[in-house]
Every structure is written in structure tokens, then in C-alpha cells.
Amino acid sequence: MYVTKNEQREKAGLPGLEHITLAGNADGLSRLSVWQQSIAPGAATPPHRHECEEVVVVKSGSGELHVEGKVIPFGADSTITVPSNVLHQIFNTGETPLEITAALSASPVEVFLPDGARLDLPWRT
């Protein structure tokens, strides 16, 4: 299956966060996952880290990246680069949904909370 329609993908989510796995392990990939997410105004990802690299392309909306004690604002048409194992959190600080596409250099992706506990995601990674 080389081509899939995004709207036909299974939807999942966390509080304030809608998620679609656009491609990943179930598509035969082992080194790459691509996720589409919409974060509601006022919502955020959990603070987390993973052992893979991550690149987040911001399609619309605005927010803040919290990373290594820094707060970095960003808007649409920006790209966020997160090295392996760096704790980070993305907030929607705007008044419209924050629409992002995230690429991660692993599949499945293992995600860890600040205390080291594994975060069991409710979607196929």
C-alpha cells in the first residue's frame, strides 16, 4: 500500500489533542513514523522524550516549545527540531487549533515521561 488517504486513517487522541498516524510500523516502516496532530487552544502535549529524533512542521496556529528550561514561541510555517532524548513539550498558546505534522526517526516510537515511565500512547506508533 504505497498511497493512503489521510481521512481514512484511524483517529486517536489525548485530552485536547487529535492524532492520526499517517505512516509507521503498520505500513512496513521501522525507521520512520509520521503523525498528524491538532492541538486545541490551551492544550499541550505531555512533557516527554523519546530515543529517536523528531521534526515537527507547523502548518497553522501558534504555540510554545518548552525545552531544556527555555520557552521558544513559534508560529505557522515554522519547523521544530528535537534531538534524541531531549525532554520537550509543545503548547498551543493561540486561539485556533495548532496543526502539526511530526516526523520521528523510529517506528514504533517509545515515549517516556519526565520520571522515566513509559507513556502508553493510544495510537499505533
Next chain:
Amino acid sequence: MYVTKNEQREKAGLPGLEHITLAGNADGLSRLSVWQQSIAPGAATPPHRHECEEVVVVKSGSGELHVEGKVIPFGADSTITVPSNVLHQIFNTGETPLEITAALSASPVEVFLPDGARLDLPWRT
């Protein structure tokens, strides 16, 4: 540099193809590259393969994926998944620019033509 503005990235291209490297080796990544490309109506990528996995998210426009003797049409809001080392080519068969974001599971990315020759890309991979 965790956040960059896409419009401030260096532009490059091939005939009929505009390219921006949103993230890659120059940003400290070694296992992930993310590219933004606009392919003009009637234009195409070269036929090529790479040793990494690739996921292409189609933002707007329409086209065809040529892969393993198949011709697979696609439209906006689709996702193309290409395993490692599979020869492929993406055509814009529509009348508007084909806008895509491509994630690749390596950085830099080495690209090869059907005859095995390396394709020297005019952008940082």
C-alpha cells in the same frame, strides 16, 4: 536552534521542482531529514531510490507515484510510503503546483538513479 522559520531557509531546486530543507544534518540530525517541495504542473522528481525509508505527505495538488511498474494516482491529503531501496518517481499530473512534505529516515540522504549512479542533489540533505 530548536525552531526555525521555513521562509528563512535556503531555497534550491531541480528543473520544475522547488526545494527547502526544513531540517537535516545541518540541524544536528543524523537519522531524519524533512524536505518541503513544490513540483510544477507537468514536472516530476527524477526516478530514484535511497537506502532510507521515505514518507511523503501531499498538502495540495495531485499526481502519480510510479513504483515497481505500477502507476498510482494520488490527491491532496494523501500520504505516500516508500520502503528503502525501492525505485520511485513522483509526477505532478495536475494543473496546480504539487505541494509535498517529505520525511526521510537518514541525514544526509544518499540518492541513486536507476543505473546506480549517485544523484548529486543541489541542496543540503
